[in-house]
Amino acid sequence: RTVEPLEYYRRFLKENCRPDGRELGEFRTTTVNIGKCLCSITTADGSALVKLGNTTVICGVKAELAAPAVDSANKGYIVPNVELPSLCAERFRSGPPGEEAQAASQFIADVIENSQMIAKEDLCIANGKLAWVLYCDIICLDYDGNLLDASVFALLAALKNVQLPLVTINEETGLSEVNLKQKNPLIIRKHPVATSFAIFDDTLLIVDPTAEEEDLATGTVTIVTDEEGRLCSVHKPGGSPLTGAKLQDCITRAITRHKEVKKLIDKVIKSITPK
Amino acid sequence: GVLERSREQLLRQTCEAVVLGVLHPRTAISLVLQVLSDAGSLLSCCLNAACMALLDAGLPLATLFCGVTCALQPDGTILLDPTARQEQDARAILTFAIASSERKVLMATTKGSCSVEEMQQCLAAAQRAANTIFQFYRDSVRRRYSK
Numbered sequence: 001r002t003v004e005p006l007e008y009y010r011r012f013l014k015e016n017c018r019p020d021g022r023e024l025g026e027f028r029t030t031t032v033n034i035g036k037c038l039c040s041i042t043t044a045d046g047s048a049l050v051k052l053g054n055t056t057v058i059c060g061v062k063a064e065l066a067a068p069a070v071d072s073a074n075k076g077y078i079v080p081n082v083e084l085p086s087l088c089a090e091r092f093r094s095g096p097p098g099e100e101a102q103a104a105s106q107f108i109a110d111v112i113e114n115s116q117m118i119a120k121e122d123l124c125i126a127n128g129k130l131a132w133v134l135y136c137d138i139i140c141l142d143y144d145g146n147l148l149d150a151s152v153f154a155l156l157a158a159l160k161n162v163q164l165p166l167v168t169i170n171e172e173t174g175l176s177e178v179n180l181k182q183k184n185p186l187i188i189r190k191h192p193v194a195t196s197f198a199i200f201d202d203t204l205l206i207v208d209p210t211a212e213e214e215d216l217a218t219g220t221v222t223i224v225t226d227e228e229g230r231l232c233s234v235h236k237p238g239g240s241p242l243t244g245a246k247l248q249d250c251i252t253r254a255i256t257r258h259k260e261v262k263k264l265i266d267k268v269i270k271s272i273t274p275k
Numbered sequence: 276g277v278l279e280r281s282r283e284q285l286l287r288q289t290c291e292a293v294v295l296g297v298l299h300p301r302t303a304i305s306l307v308l309q310v311l312s313d314a315g316s317l318l319s320c321c322l323n324a325a326c327m328a329l330l331d332a333g334l335p336l337a338t339l340f341c342g343v344t345c346a347l348q349p350d351g352t353i354l355l356d357p358t359a360r361q362e363q364d365a366r367a368i369l370t371f372a373i374a375s376s377e378r379k380v381l382m383a384t385t386k387g388s389c390s391v392e393e394m395q396q397c398l399a400a401a402q403r404a405a406n407t408i409f410q411f412y413r414d415s416v417r418r419r420y421s422k
Contacts, residue, residue, distance in 0.1 A: 106281035238288025241379030
């Protein structure tokens, strides 16, 4: 396994399975913890912890007030930030964010924008004067492959958990008054779910790669779908070429995965909602 | 910023898949792209420039590649190689890097959401358009070496 990792893997792939016992199309056990009691970020407005096998990602959402931009006076902001601290894997050093973290942040920003999961107009409090800014910090605690899937899932779960206090603008003073007693949940319009694949030897596609598999793979594909079966993002950053048919196969599997993930999220949300 | 980093990652991994690095061990291949003007379809322009530069450098490549941008307009029509204005009005923008061997997809990135059928249609259109671009490569290289 250490001397000839690729040969070791090929032997398993020939039997259509993987060293950790999974099938080629099988996902790792996914667990999600949402909210202040289970997830333990008490200072955040919304939080979620997602474990995809060993890959652990935590997402905290903080809502702050700001003036909206001049050209879009009725829109708030959503600012995602993915961090890969040096504690999650050996290859990440401390210091400014590396390329992988920045590319992941851009990917999450694109997913939020493309899927329209939150309408920025919903974040506006007073046209041209006050709007919400949602800072979504996604931090990887343990990197074992498939960062993008876990990040998107954590983000979705955390946003579903966010409760925004009611803000009114006092007519006389012109100042904003925050009513912490009255909170409303965020309106999530779409639920995007990411599914990642690793390409081996230009032909074989395996789902939910671990860090070892990602290193040996010749390419990766990430497909983000929403509940209507629409594609929010097809992210294939280089790597081995794929035919259109193989891509279609990935999309079909992504749509199936979306249903499973949606069921899981709904179940967890229902279990934490106070009756 | 993060956008440039993300573009760099896309370009780098596309080139890495194509350049036969095994033939040049312990070598660094540095590709510098300077945007002189952006009038739409920037990413596919970068991809085309990168491929032609690699060709011009004489590096061993497994396959040629070209970048094609498709814009999906609100009424459902597919527009290839959109201008900046058309990109703004479009519902979705899909950029593909198509390899010259069997027109396979090397790189794909999308902005905005679209249905699966629309994506397949755009991919088919991009693969057809790739023929034109590869012909342009051939003509340029012929012109370069014919003097």
